[in-house]
Amino acid sequence: MKPILLALVEGAAVFSGVTAMTALWRPDGVSDVHLAAEILLQALVLSICCIVAFYYNDLYDLYIVRDFEIFLLRLVESLGVAFILIAFSYMLLPETNMANGPFVSSILIIVGVVIPLRAATYTIMRRPAFWSRVVIVGASDLVADLIRETRNRPNAGLSILGVVDDRTPGDTAIFGVPILGPITDVSRILAESRPDRIVVGLSERRGRLPVRALLEAKARGARIEEATQVYEALTGKMALESLMPSALIFDSGYWKSRVVLTTGRLTSMIVSVVGLLATAPLMAVIAVIIKLDSVGPALFIQERIGRHGQPFRLIKFRTMQLASGPHSEWVQENQDRITRVGRWLRTFRLDELPQFINILRGDMNLVGPRPHPVANLALFFEHIPYYSIRCSVRPGVTGWAQIRYGYANNLDEEIEKMRYDLFYIKRMSPLFDLRIVFDSVKTVMFGRGAQSVELYNEQVAKAS
Numbered sequence: 001m002k003p004i005l006l007a008l009v010e011g012a013a014v015f016s017g018v019t020a021m022t023a024l025w026r027p028d029g030v031s032d033v034h035l036a037a038e039i040l041l042q043a044l045v046l047s048i049c050c051i052v053a054f055y056y057n058d059l060y061d062l063y064i065v066r067d068f069e070i071f072l073l074r075l076v077e078s079l080g081v082a083f084i085l086i087a088f089s090y091m092l093l094p095e096t097n098m099a100n101g102p103f104v105s106s107i108l109i110i111v112g113v114v115i116p117l118r119a120a121t122y123t124i125m126r127r128p129a130f131w132s133r134v135v136i137v138g139a140s141d142l143v144a145d146l147i148r149e150t151r152n153r154p155n156a157g158l159s160i161l162g163v164v165d166d167r168t169p170g171d172t173a174i175f176g177v178p179i180l181g182p183i184t185d186v187s188r189i190l191a192e193s194r195p196d197r198i199v200v201g202l203s204e205r206r207g208r209l210p211v212r213a214l215l216e217a218k219a220r221g222a223r224i225e226e227a228t229q230v231y232e233a234l235t236g237k238m239a240l241e242s243l244m245p246s247a248l249i250f251d252s253g254y255w256k257s258r259v260v261l262t263t264g265r266l267t268s269m270i271v272s273v274v275g276l277l278a279t280a281p282l283m284a285v286i287a288v289i290i291k292l293d294s295v296g297p298a299l300f301i302q303e304r305i306g307r308h309g310q311p312f313r314l315i316k317f318r319t320m321q322l323a324s325g326p327h328s329e330w331v332q333e334n335q336d337r338i339t340r341v342g343r344w345l346r347t348f349r350l351d352e353l354p355q356f357i358n359i360l361r362g363d364m365n366l367v368g369p370r371p372h373p374v375a376n377l378a379l380f381f382e383h384i385p386y387y388s389i390r391c392s393v394r395p396g397v398t399g400w401a402q403i404r405y406g407y408a409n410n411l412d413e414e415i416e417k418m419r420y421d422l423f424y425i426k427r428m429s430p431l432f433d434l435r436i437v438f439d440s441v442k443t444v445m446f447g448r449g450a451q452s453v454e455l456y457n458e459q460v461a462k463a464s
Helices: 003-024 033-056 068-092 100-125 141-152 183-193 211-219 227-235 245-250 258-293 332-337 340-347 355-361 374-383 400-404 411-427 430-446 452-463
Strands: 132-137 158-164 177-181 197-200 223-226 299-305 311-317 365-367 396-398
Touching (some): 033 068, 033 430, 141 158, 158 183, 183 211, 197 211, 211 223, 223 227, 258 311, 258 355, 258 365, 311 355, 374 411, 411 430
Parallel strands (some): 132 158, 158 177, 197 223, 365 396
């Protein structure tokens, strides 16, 4: 089940339950329109606070909250966050304040609704009858990665029946799944197994792609997909090693309409103006604290790579001691230079606040790939595949790679971040930008390191 669908279903159920319970506590019933509107508003505020708390505690990320037991543990923490949000909502909207009886009953209703719904969700997702039966044609490194990622995501709803390939004669299994037979027998294999989805993972297709068999399977209702597309959907990043230049050239996803670009730019401008006005007092306080904590200016200005590779001067709060000479641009190699205040600012991403000025100047957008130092430009163009595509859009204050991976400390990690950046550029849209902003707020509110998702990926990979 998609996270947004799960949130909508649970949100509707919670709202309905709280509305009914609040109405039942009225001794005289719902006698007029004004009273009905008050009840609906109270139920709406309570429901929104709970759903937001669930979202910011990853209850809708079925990769992290992968089973019912983990859900129950996180639900307790989420309710604590919900109570804080409800208290703030009562301060802002006193008319939404509920009496103790209806409030306690509503919380019990929320728990009583959400727990069975989520239990049913996990039960349904784990039933083979609801899985897509998948046959993979071809054996390659990408196929190996795809199979591993599928195992790490038990709620993805994919059941891999096996691999069709003729490069491993005599073997009965590859990458931990059965070998169904050679490509020459693919018509028979597909006719017998009747897969819902066929994933093509051939590293070399010339003369090997079973076109007729795939067309016949498609006519029977099977969904034909490239392994790169499935990998992207599962992981939220691109399989760089398997990308063909022709795919990038002809893929329309990397071409953005004026509407998308203009919407992103206008949104960024509005947010930057509001952000500067709202955070001006906070930035003044931060500047003073930086000056008191260490020697040097409050602001750090550095040449960064902008759109089309053009340099611009990025503005941040200074988080490190001033360098006495030439130094590396990697964060890990400068850990000893990070100040006490700087470490705190980095945790909550508050060092990025002055970049609202860069947005107003046209250097950046609110969302986009993070701009790299100009000093690393030659290195990245030489060693990172398709780096020029990354430079085709304005860099951002926050981005998909930032919330999914975080800081890079060497070239290999920059390449890993590039996978996320290309994924963002391909799927860039106002809704995707909105999701990234929400996830960025999660990082700021809870002080989570942006590498938490990637670290979790590594833990899951080791466990599997």
